[in-house]
Amino acid sequence: GAVVSQHPSWVICKSGTSVKIECRSLDFQATTMFWYRQFPKQSLMLMATSNEGSKATYEQGVEKDKFLINHASLTLSTLTVTSAHPEDSSFYICSASSGAGEQYFGPGTRLTVT
Amino acid sequence: AQSVTQLDSHVSVSEGTPVLLRCNYSSSYSPSLFWYVQHPNKGLQLLLKYTSAATLVKGINGFEAEFKKSETSFHLTKPSAHMSDAAEYFCVVSARNYGQNFVFGPGTRLSVLP
Numbered sequence: 580g581a582v583v584s585q586h587p588s589w590v591i592c593k594s595g596t597s598v599k600i601e602c603r604s605l606d607f608q609a610t611t612m613f614w615y616r617q618f619p620k621q622s623l624m625l626m627a628t629s630n631e632g633s634k635a636t637y638e639q640g641v642e643k644d645k646f647l648i649n650h651a652s653l654t655l656s657t658l659t660v661t662s663a664h665p666e667d668s669s670f671y672i673c674s675a676s677s678g679a680g681e682q683y684f685g686p687g688t689r690l691t692v693t
Numbered sequence: 694a695q696s697v698t699q700l701d702s703h704v705s706v707s708e709g710t711p712v713l714l715r716c717n718y719s720s721s722y723s724p725s726l727f728w729y730v731q732h733p734n735k736g737l738q739l740l741l742k743y744t745s746a747a748t749l750v751k752g753i754n755g756f757e758a759e760f761k762k763s764e765t766s767f768h769l770t771k772p773s774a775h776m777s778d779a780a781e782y783f784c785v786v787s788a789r790n791y792g793q794n795f796v797f798g799p800g801t802r803l804s805v806l807p
Binding site for chain 2: 583596611613621622623624625628670672674676678680682684685687689691
């Protein structure tokens with residue numbers, strides 16, 4: 580149980596375009612979803628927290644107009660990287676929580692911006 | 694506020710020898726503590742967690758960790774390393790009963806030599 584999926588697992592896009600990443604909780608309802616970013620050989624950094632039906636809360640330094648997060652249902656959250664640039668290339672990982680103090684992590688999405 | 698220190702950025706052991714990965718935490722609240730493993734280009738896998746029950750926690754793949762409040766430590770151990778244990782390991786703290794945010798340590802890369 581407690582499976583979280585991400586799609587796509589790997590995406591390449593051209594500079595200036597936008598890309599959407601989906602995060603789904605497959606067998607539970609996620610009241611809260613989290614988006615992390617991980618640079619090579621570094622730890623995970625929390626980007627934002629989203630609760631179903633409300634606006635996401637962004638961590639300091641994360642541009643909310645660049646990283647659009649939508650948590651429209653209890654099983655789906657999306658992260659859209661708008662006007663992507665090479666410096667946005669990274670590994671993006673989502674997690675989901677049903678509110679019991681645990682987070683279940685997705686497999687990650689590797690974004691490469693050329 | 695919570696923080697995590699992983700004292701070693703890289704640990705190298707021989708196959709069949711014990712593994713010790715060190716983690717110290719700081720938390721303003723009673724903590725929940727987790728260890729995750731990440732293999733290259735993969736998502737996170739939960740090894741074990743402490744959430745206020747027994748201080749010696751047994752996890753998957755022969756790993757265990759002991760919560761020591763007096764030392765603010767949660768070191769990860771395994772009696773005998775296997776080649777498949779080579780990966781990145783993250784210690785994580787969250788404030789039990791005060792939100793769900795996870796704070797990640799910087800990670801320890803474990804190498805296992807044949």
